[in-house]
Every structure is written in structure tokens, then in C-alpha cells.
Amino acid sequence: MNNQAYIYAPRYMEIGGGSVSGTAAICRRLGVTRPLIVTDPFMKTSRLIDRLTVGLDASGIEYSIFSDTVPDPTDTVVARGAKVLIEGNFDCLIAFGGGSPMDTAKAMNILAAAHRLDPGIHIREFKLPLNADATAVPLIAVPTTAGTGSEVTRFTVVTDTVNNEKMLISGLAALPVAAIVDFELTMTVPPRVTADTGLDAFVHALEAFVSRRANAHSDLFARSGLSLIGHHLRRAYAEPGDRLAREAMMLGATHAGIACSIAPVALVHAMARPIGAHFHVSHGMSNAMMLPVVTEYSLPSALDKYAEASRIAGFARSEMDDETASRTLVEMLQRLNRELSVPSPRNYGISPTEWQRLLPLMADQALASSSPYNNPRIPARGDIVALYQASYG
Template identity: 40%
Template sequence: MESYAVLRMPKTVNYGRDAFERVGEEAAERGKKALIVTDKVMKELGYVSEGRDYLTKAGVESFVYAGVASEPTDIYVAEALKKFHQTGCEVIISIGGGSCIDTAKSVAVLAKNGGNIGDYMGGKKLAHTAPIPHIAIPTTAGTGSEATDVTIITNTSNDVKMMIKQPAFLPEVAIVDPLLTLSSPKHVTAATGIDALSHAVEAYISRKAHPMTDMIALSAMKLIVTNIETAYESGENLEAREAMSLGAMQAGIAFSNASVCLVHGMSRPIGALFHVPHGYSNAMLLPAILEYSKGYAVDRLADLGRIFLDDEGDLTAEDAAELAVDSVKKLCLKLEIPNLSGWGINKQEFESVISKMAVDALASGSPANNPRVPEQDEIEKLYKVCYNYDFTSTSTVS
């Protein structure tokens, strides 16, 4: 660990059943007009109208941008920002998954600091002015974006998924209501759940981990590992949904402060070029990359293995780390996570851009946080392994 560490999280966290009802009061403390950034699914489920009712009761006028679809792009950010300025709003509220929250984060910063979202990539432009107050309301237990200072936006001019990390992107308020996750279908529960597990594991094995993030990441891993299958098989189980929501938020806090590693570095280019949702692309890569990293993070992965075992037992650290990797593979099988080939990505198209993806992955900076730091040729090899990865196999990655 470095000589000192920093822990950032939202100023206010409203967590638990019916926390959604707090949105009106939280918004009223910050302005009289709010822009809701969301998508069509959230409108169809009634979450947007419910939120607007709470806002109206609190004396807050609301407007809606529902143009977010799948992975967020600079186009969605520009459209939402335009609507924000046109309506004279003072507060931004995101309702939905990570795509909606990341879009809203970007609008909150740009509205006060100007420029295009791409200007902030790599710290070229810093947000010196406090952003518009942002209230983030997740409806999946996955990204943890409601508690991070990171936004992931695809630059449509060059197909690069930009990871932008600055304190200004951290939402001011998080409202985490597990009742909103009950509507998540099985495949979304699976993908977002493994995404959350990826966040927690990578925060724990990251070279930038510190005691505070370790504590939070361990709690997140335990909550997710012990509840994800129940949430997947019995989506109406509110206790499991509640645990997953808490675990996902904790994982978000952990990785926002300790950084993610190789999984995320390799995942973003897949999402940008092949439009694979972020949760799925992380899940497809996680087992193989844990195999690749295992020898450099034995003790840390052993802690994960013992969570799966739910018993200290007499396992050596090496055996517990091996158990962790095998257990993640089995979990992906149970949750019906496909490999890249199974997703339907054309092999020839995939192989033709492997070099670009490896370069983009390294440029993101995340691979440098991995316990085993790869060279470009190693990342290219890992992409090839992951394309037809067999979740039932014994260790195949070296």
C-alpha cells in the first residue's frame, strides 16, 4: 500500500426497502427542477412515473430524457445535456442500470465544466467546478455506479470505451432500493451479479488496494457469493435481492477507491466494438483472467476460495486459490454465462481487432493494477483463450 489512502463515496446513501420514496425529499433539498436520465424499459416498468410522483409531492418539477440504450455513448450524453440546458434543471436523477447512471454522471459534470465528455479522457480536462447535484438510483445489483467516481462512455468516433475517473463524477446521493431490482430478469441478474463480483474481486487483488477497500471488498464478495444463485433462481426472494444490492454497492465503493484490473481493461474494448453489455463481457473474461493471475495473488484468491467453501477448513493457500478459480467457473456455468463465441461474435471479425483491443486495454491503465501485469502479446493471447473458453475445464491459462 502507498503511504496514504483515500476513500470516497456519496455524501448520502439511502439504502433499504422503500428507499426510493426518499427521492423527492433529496431532490427538493437541491433544486426545484430535475432531469431524470433513464431508458425506455424503466418507463415501461413504471419506475419513472413513480419517481416523478415522489418529486411532484416534494414540489419538484421533473423532465425526462429516456434515450439511453444499452452501453452509454457520447451521443446520449450530448442529447441529455442539451435537454438539461433547455429545461433549466438544477438536479439530475438517474434511474436504471449503469448505463443510465454513467450518462447522468457525465451530464452533471459537463453542465458545470463545459466541453465534450471525450475531453476528460485520461485527465486531459479536469472538472474544477462542482457538478450539478446527482441522485443515482440503480435498478440492478451490478455496476455499483451509484457509489463510484468513474464513468464509462463509448466514443463513437473511434469505438473506444472511455474510462473517465475524477472525483466530480461521484454522485452526491445514492438511493439503493432492492425492491427496484425485483423486475430484473434472470439473464440480467446473472450478468450484473457477476459484474459486481468482478468489481469486488478486482478491488481486493488490485495493486492499489488498501485496508479500507479490503474490508469493503471482502464484505461484498461474501454477500454476492452467498446470494447470487438464490437471486438468479428465485428472483422474487427479497432477502437475496437485498443482499445483492448491498453487495453491489459495496463492490462499487471498493473498486472506485482501489481501481479495477485486467478484467475491466480487456472488457471495455469488447463492449465498444461488439456491443456486449458490460456485465456480460466481464463475466466472460473473469475465470480465465483469474487463472492467469492466480500465481501472483495466491493469498488474496485464497480468501475468495474460503468464502465459496464457507469454512476455514485445512486447505492450503494454493488449494484455496485454486478452489476460488474453479468455483467462479462453476458459478458462470450455473448462471448460463456464455463465452465470446457463444455470444455470437464472429471469430474472424474478433481476431481481426485483437491487436486494437489489446492496445486499448493497456491504454485504459487498468491492466497495470493487476497482480500479474501483462504485456500486449499476453493480452492478445488471453483474448484468443477467452473466445472459446470452456468453463468446465481445468486450468488452461498460463
């Protein structure tokens, strides 16, 4: 446990059903009048975005919408969006959607700020270990999935289309100024997305809890995330209309996001990113594919923490000793994947030859991301290769 703590969180958070209607008031408090809304095509056509724009219209706030975002944001979309932001003379960004629109807006903001000094700059110039701290405008984040926690994190993930690398970009510029966390926006999320995003949030809570960079503050939020998600994910998946489950999942995802913004994610995410980038598996699902094997591998280095996580999530009974409770965690994670229909890489349709061919590159990319060094058990390259092989199916 670290005594020294760095705590990152938005300046303002509004949490609760219907809170999206307060966005115009937040714009007024921030003194902004011309937002660019960043969202995805589904949000626009499904009219979910009306819940946001109706309040802006009523307040006479003039906005534009950039809805060309793609799942797992790319450098090219980010560059296009940054151009719109710069040329439109906007004074604020409102990210509305899942992690993909939120991360796109964050990266657009970083690129637009840098553009003032160097108009030719590429977003890859900001990937870790650099800190991206300068923004062009304040960013308000409104999540519509209970998953990434991007509304409260200091990270954005952007795919480099030159080499298919999912680049992790970190810094104060990626941290929204305000987050509006309204679970009612998630009531329409279909079961597959509920499962994938919910599992992503669970991994944030678990990896923050066992992280080598954990401290008393990240533990507080990680415990809350583990409990809320552990007890409500299956219900939100099976009963999409269950408001209690949706509300718990949304809060759990936000708390897990705060936890992993303080104590960053570890080996599960490191190994999931290359799977997402090369095989276009969704972020949450690729994490879930790796979760049981990486947890089993990491257990011996933080048995007490894994055991406590297992109890908090409602997987292990309170009287179980650490060894049994942590073994139960692995079994329950395997079961959760079955119940939530998470396929193995093989069952997802990834051919064994492609898996083997890309394995060395994926292992290199996982190591290069620096996330493995947050893991309780730090892997050698050979361990990563073996874990990819064990997870295949």
C-alpha cells in the first residue's frame, strides 16, 4: 500500500436519475455558451441525445453536434474532430455516449490545444509515458453506458491506424471538468453491451484494488465498485428494465473509474488492448476474455486483496479463508463469463493461425503499455505469451 497519494477527479460531478437535464446549468456555471457535442451516430438517430439538447435549447445555448465517432476511437477521427473544434470557435465540449465518444472528445481537446503551437502534430505524440495536460476548452462528460468510467478518468485510448496500436494517453487534459452521471440514459443499453461494459467496470475496480499503485483512496472507490457491480451486473444483463440494477451499475462504474484513475489498471487491460486492436473485439469483452487467466496467475502475489475483493463482490462467503476465497474468485469469474455469454478468443472466431501469428506482437504491445508493471505479479514476456495461449479457448 502506498502512503503517497495523487487523487484525480472532475471538478464537479452530478449523479442521479434525470441529472442530464442539468447540463445547461453547468454550462452557465462554467461560463461557456457555445458547446460542441461529441457523440456517435446511434445516439443521434435513436434520439437519446434529445435528453441533452432539450435543456440546452430551452436555455438558448447554441451547440453543434459532431457524431462521426467510431467504436474504439482512431487517430483519423480524432484529427477530424479536432479540426471541427478549432474551426468552429467552440468554447466547450460535451461528450455524450459510451467510452468511444468520451475518449474521442478528450483526444480532440488535447490535439486542438497542441495545434496552436504545432498545426501538424499527431495524437501519438501524447502517448504514455508523456503527460497530456493542456486542453483547448472545458470538457463535460455524460456517459450513456455503465462501463468505462471515462467520465471521471484521466485517460483516453486512441487507436493508431498505422500499426493498430491502442495508445494509452494520460494526463490532466483527459480528465473532464464536469461529469453528469445519469443512469436513466443507460436503460436502453442492450444486454450484450451491458455485459461487456459492466465487465470492463468490474475489471477497473478489481485491477485498481490489487494494483501496486493502490492507496487508501483508490481502495475506497474500488471497494464500492466491486460491491455495486458484483451484486448487480447479472441482474442488469438479465433484466434491462430494472432501474435499481441500472442505477447501481452506473454508480459502480463511476466509482471504479475514480479508483483506476488513482491506481491505474494492470495486466488484464494490458493484454486486452492488443486483442481489441487486432481482432476488433469490444473493449469490455477483450478484458473479460483475459480476466480469469490473469487473475489466477496474479493471485499468489496479492492473495489477501483478491480474497477481500471476492468477498466484497459477493462471490466468496465471509467465513472463507483467503486461499479459498481467492480460488472462488477465479471460479466465479469463469462462471460470470459463461452466464454473460463471453466467448473465448477461439469461440469469437479468431483463427488459431492468426492468434499464433500475432501473439509475439501482442505480447510486445502489452508490455510496452506499462500497465503490466502495476500488476501485483509482474510478468516476464514469456508469461504474457503463455497467458494469451491459456486464454485462447
